Amino acid sequence: MNKYLFAFLFLISAVTATAKDGYKIKVKYQDASDSLIFLCHYYGKASQVFKDDSARLDHSGQATFTSDKKIVGGIYMLLFADKSASMEFILLNGDDFSITTAKTDVYNKTSFKGISENDQFYTYQRFLQGYGSEYQKLEAEFKTAKNRKDSDVIVTKLKVKGKELQNYRENLVSKNPTCFLAKLFNAVWEPEIPTEYPIKPDGSRDSSYPRIVYKTHYWDKFDFKDDRIIYSPIFENKLENYLSKLIVPVPDTVNAEADWLLSKSKGTEEIFKYTLWYLTRWTETSKIMGIDECFLYLGENYYLKGLAPWVDSAQMAKYEDRWRKIAPNIIGQPAMDLRMVDTSGKNVVPLYSTNADWTILVFWSPTCGHCQKEIPQFDSLYHAALKKHNVKFYAVEADNEEEKWTKFIQEHKLNEGWIHVHDPKHTTNFRAFYDVYSTPTVYLLDNKKKIAGKRIDPKNVLGLIEWLERKQEREAKEKKTK
Secondary structure (H helix, E strand, O other): OHHHHHHHHHHHHHHHHHOOOOEEEEEEEOOOOOOEEEEEEEOOOOOOEEEEEEEEOOOOOEEEEEEOOOOOOEEEEEEEOOOOOEEEEEEOOOEEEEEEEOOOOHHHHOEEEEEOOHHHHHHHHHHHHHHHHHHHHHHHHHHHOOOHHHHHHHHHHHHHHHHHHHHHHHHHHHHOOOOHHHHHHHHHOOOOOOOOOOEOOOOOEOOOHHHHHHHHOOOOOOOOOOHHHHHOOOHHHHHHHHHHHOOOOOHHHHHHHHHHHHHHOOOOOHHHHHHHHHHHHHHHHOOOOOOHHHHHHHHHHHHOOOOOOOOOHHHHHHHHHHHHHHHHHOOOOEOOOOEEEEOOOOOEEEHHHOOOOEEEEEEEOOOOHHHHHHHHHHHHHHHHHHHHHOEEEEEEEOOOOHHHHHHHHHHOOOOOOEEEEEOOOOOOOHHHHOOOOOOOEEEEEOOOOEEEEEOOOOOOHHHHHHHHHHHHHHHHHHHHHO
16 A cells, blocks of 8 residues: 555656646747747736737747746737737646647637647637627617517527527536636626516515626626636726626725725735726726725725735825825815915905805816816806805915906906905915815815815706705704604
């Protein structure tokens, strides 16, 4: 027994010893030669590829790519230097295989020799060719549909056709659950949307049920622990769809979802990095009011705690500068008081002296094109609707264009409801406190001078005030009933 056990252990160690990092790929093009080609990989999305290696096809169309450095593995690409043609394939760490192909007919004239997952990958690609053509023919039938009945028949055909693709993927996953292609199929999998709605206690159907089910199971089959998925063109699209369509875009919800996504990818290198990077970009650049608070949250809970070691000092300095500028003006925070001089140049008017249920704090300049349009629009809206909500404007001239400022005020009769001030001696540091990097910059403050809204304009301020007042009334009623 000991003899056989020793032999078995020797065999295992020998196999382990022969396993190599990197790759060796022999390429032969049937219809190309004397051309420079690149080995590239995807990173998170289809529009983003990075070059790993290069080689030149010889006069017979052959070239070899080799490396002994460990790779993540994923969907890679051969790309001609002139971008005239490309082909995708699966490349995993340690792979050693050859490819014979043709620029003019990649899917039908490509074959592989050696151990790789590309035979089943290209079988799938050929299936997709036929499937896509048939699906497009069915979609084209909508042009000839004469009525709703005809359209319903086509929709039914499309559903049946869609089931074919789903069955193909599920069949491969069931037979080869550990292969990388199965991981990709699971990554793009989406839950089936229920067609029957449950009945609520009041007897009505719960129309939110399909969305809840879809969101709850959206990530069920996605392997957050396999970094190779980042080296494919699918993750960002799935992440974007989830964040933009399936979650409520309010800070508490976004922060919780960010924590959940990052906890699922914790311990990986590429998925965690990409997820944190994408969430950071999404929250920093979002046009949705209040989501900048989430950008600050990620900074405090991930970057400043050393969980993003790949970020260099220059990028970290930029982030820290943005966080410092955002922190004082998060929605719900008390607004920083400002003590500024009015148009007479004699009177100091504090922001907190504004007696109103709602204060629109606007930083503007008479030479700013957007300001020239929006300031008169705010005034017209004041007389038409805002006045009855007890609104006042605390309007800060941001660029010290005193002569043009007073002339603009006079020409547009910005009197009732307006408090005009500026900071000629630069003593208030308003740009830092209120993150004023462009004009107009507009905040909405409540009667206690807490920030209730930011980055608003004449199109949305009335709706925001009305929504906030309904919320206040609802909370007051709830408080009374307790």
